[in-house]
Amino acid sequence: MAVSPPQKILIVDDDADMATALKLYLEEEGYDTSVANDGKTALEMMLGGNRFSQVLLDISMPNLDGITVLKLLRDSNCDASVIMMSGHGSEDLAVECMKNGAEDYISKPFAMADLLQRIKRARNHRLTLIEKMRLEQEKEDFYLMLSHDLKNPMTAVIGSIDIIREGRLGPVNEEQIEYLQSAIDSCNEVITMINNLLDIRRFEAGKMPLAIRHCNLEEIIRKVVAQFSQTAEHDGIRLSLNLDSSLPDIAIDQKAMVRIMGNLLGNSLKFTPLGGEIVVTCDYFENSLDTQRLRIPIYASIPKHFSEITRFVRIRVRDSGIGIPSQELKRIFDRYEQYRSGSGREQGGAGLGLAFCKWAVESFDGVIWAESENGKGSEIIILLPCSE
């Protein structure tokens, strides 16, 4: 087995005696150490190509104090673990060190055995953090690849097929049109899936740009239902819409709402067999929230301020499809959760649609939940508060 070289530790302290004592002790313990007696020298040594894996950094030093050195090291993406040392310890100081990226903090005077333990712990802690950052970066690269290398070419494929389908390159017959349309539909499914994935990622990172403003919900719902009516007809499924005549405008992000409705209708179509039915209902009611009457489950995490709201819009998408078993009702809103009555993933999809819906509805301060009796269809319900 290869023997790993001793860890290199930089001791930074303006107290030369202290630095020498530390050096002697740590070298005896098998570490390779160097000393810097001020912050500027420490920075030059750390950033000048020396591979130190750890730094023991005194806080009060003339000119450049330890916290400033720590900040500069972290700004330069230095990977070394840092243990701060101070003669006038306080909890506030310790918190400040940790906030600025130190692994640990130790008050002088300290027992060498204690320091040794902390050195080992700090290195492990740093290595875990580095690994986490590497995985984060990998994830970031993957999402970038999804949007650039997969979504963009897919859009180009749709464009090209569409040109042929429209007969712009020569005559196409009905049967060919149908095949080309089905190719376009499949590409669109992949794009929706990628969009869901990218949006959930944005939501999680707090980078989802939502334009929440008062919108005409009726218009949005009518539009999405109209988009799905052809597919429903094609699949032999009755799709109907019941809209309350007094729907008020509501504060939402229009694009996200279109995507929510698209995901819900897409699911109902996917899980409802030929001859089935899908009903979209949207009603408005004015009274304090009766969570029991509405049967809002606990997992739907009702926002606290809901008890003060008296006006709500409720959207329901009900289908007569295969239904969802009661133990799955909560889980289907988690990412990548798919319930299959049979084996395999015969219906396609990634299990992201409802996770997207939940994120989006909650960002409108609403709640979403599912009701179903297995085998007797499902209903997804969204409750959105109306601003007073």
Ligand SMILES: Nc1ncnc2c1ncn2[C@@H]1O[C@H](COP(=O)(O)OP(=O)(O)OP(=O)(O)O)[C@@H](O)[C@H]1O
């Ligand atoms: N209307 C429905 N009827 C029956 N089951 C449903 C219905 N809607 C959702 N489900 C169940 O919930 C799971 C999660 O739904 P979700 O929309 O998140 O994912 P998906 O449709 O499988 O994939 P994606 O939306 O990413 O294409 C589905 O796989 C299915 O098992």
Ligand SMILES: [Mg+2]
């Ligand atoms: Mg779906």
